[in-house]
Amino acid sequence: MTGLMTGKRGLIMGVANSHSIAWGIAKTLADQGAELAFTYQGEALGKRVKPLAESVGSDIVMPCDVEDLASVDAVFDTLKEKWGSIDFVVHAIGFSDKNELKGRYADTSRENFTRTMVISCFSFTEIAKRAGAIMNEGGSMITLTYAGSVRVMPNYNVMGVAKAALESSVRYLATDFGPEGIRVNAISAGPVRTLAGAGISDARQMFNYQRDNSPLRKSTTIEDVGGTALYLLSDLSSSVTGETHYVDAGYNTVSMPTLDTLGY
Numbered sequence: 001m002t003g004l005m006t007g008k009r010g011l012i013m014g015v016a017n018s019h020s021i022a023w024g025i026a027k028t029l030a031d032q033g034a035e036l037a038f039t040y041q042g043e044a045l046g047k048r049v050k051p052l053a054e055s056v057g058s059d060i061v062m063p064c065d066v067e068d069l070a071s072v073d074a075v076f077d078t079l080k081e082k083w084g085s086i087d088f089v090v091h092a093i094g095f096s097d098k099n100e101l102k103g104r105y106a107d108t109s110r111e112n113f114t115r116t117m118v119i120s121c122f123s124f125t126e127i128a129k130r131a132g133a134i135m136n137e138g139g140s141m142i143t144l145t146y147a148g149s150v151r152v153m154p155n156y157n158v159m160g161v162a163k164a165a166l167e168s169s170v171r172y173l174a175t176d177f178g179p180e181g182i183r184v185n186a187i188s189a190g191p192v193r194t195l196a197g198a199g200i201s202d203a204r205q206m207f208n209y210q211r212d213n214s215p216l217r218k219s220t221t222i223e224d225v226g227g228t229a230l231y232l233l234s235d236l237s238s239s240v241t242g243e244t245h246y247v248d249a250g251y252n253t254v255s256m257p258t259l260d261t262l263g264y
C-alpha cells in the first residue's frame with residue numbers, strides 16, 4: 001500500500017536523532033507521500049535533525065523549545081505563512097530530571113513535578129490549540145505515551161503521572177476538536193532504546209523484561225510505531241478519536257509472566 005498520505009502536510013515534533021520514535025513515524029509518513037516540517041530542541045540537536053529532514057525532502061526545519069511559548073507560536077506562524085494549513089501533527093516530546101527517574105515517586109520535587117508536567121503533558125495541549133487553528137477538516141493529532149501511566153513501572157515515577165494526565169488530555173482535546181472533524185489520539189509504545197528512554201534508571205533490564213514477557217516475545221521498534229502512526233494520521237482511522245492505542249507486542253494485556261518463564 002502506498003500513497004496513503006499523498007496530499008497531506010504535517011509537523012513532526014520530537015526528533016532528536018535517527019533512533020527517535022518521531023523519526024520512525026516521519027520516515028513511514030514520508031514513504032506514504034506526506035509533506036513534512038520538523039522542529040528541533042536547540043542547535044546541538046538541530047545538527048542531527050536538519051540532515052534527517054533533508055533526507056525526506058523537508059525544507060521546513062524550525063527550532064522549538066516547548067518551555068518557551070514564543071518559540072511554539074513562531075512554529076505555527078511559519079507553518080501558516082508557508083503552507084496556509086496543515087493536516088496532522090506528531091507530538092513526541094517528554095522530559096523529566098533523570099535524578100528523579102529512580103527511587104521513590106514520593107521523593108519527587110515540586111520543581112521537577114511542574115517541569116515534567118509542562119514539557120511532557122501541557123505542551124501537547126498548547127500545541128493542539130495552535131495546530132487546531134490551522135488544521136483542515138479530517139486532520140489528526142497524535143502524542144506518545146507509556147503504560148507507566150496506568151500501572152506502576154519501576155523508576156518511571158513522575159513520568160507515569162504526567163503520562164496519565166497526557167492520556168486524559170487526549171480525551172478532552174478529542175472532544176474539543178471533534179466538532180471540527182479533527183481527531184486526537186495517543187500511541188502507548190513499549191520500551192524503545194532512545195535518548196529519553198535511556199534516562200530511566202534500569203532501562204535495559206526493563207526493556208529486556210518486557211520483550212521476554214510480551215505475548216509476541218519481541219521489543220517494539222520505531223517502525224512498529226510508525227505503522228500505527230500512519231493508521232492514526234491517515235483516513236484509515238477516520239472514526240477513531242480520544243484513544244490510547246498500545247503498540248507494545250501485547251505486553252499491557254498480560255498480568256504476569258507465563259509459568260514456564262518463571263520456572264514453576
Ligand code: NAD
Nearest residue numbers: 014015016020021065066093094144191192194195196197
Ligand atoms: P527521544 O529522546 O528521541 O525524543 C524525545 C524528544 O523530546 C527529543 O527530541 C527532545 O528534544 C524532545 N524534548 C524534550 N524536552 C523538550 C522541550 N523542552 N522542548 C522541545 N522538545 C523537547 O526519545 P523518544 O523515546 O523517541 O521519546 C519520544 C516520546 O515517546 C516521548 O514522549 C516519550 O516519553 C515517549 N515514549 C518513549 C518510549 C521509549 O521507551 N523510548 C516508550 C513510550 C513512550
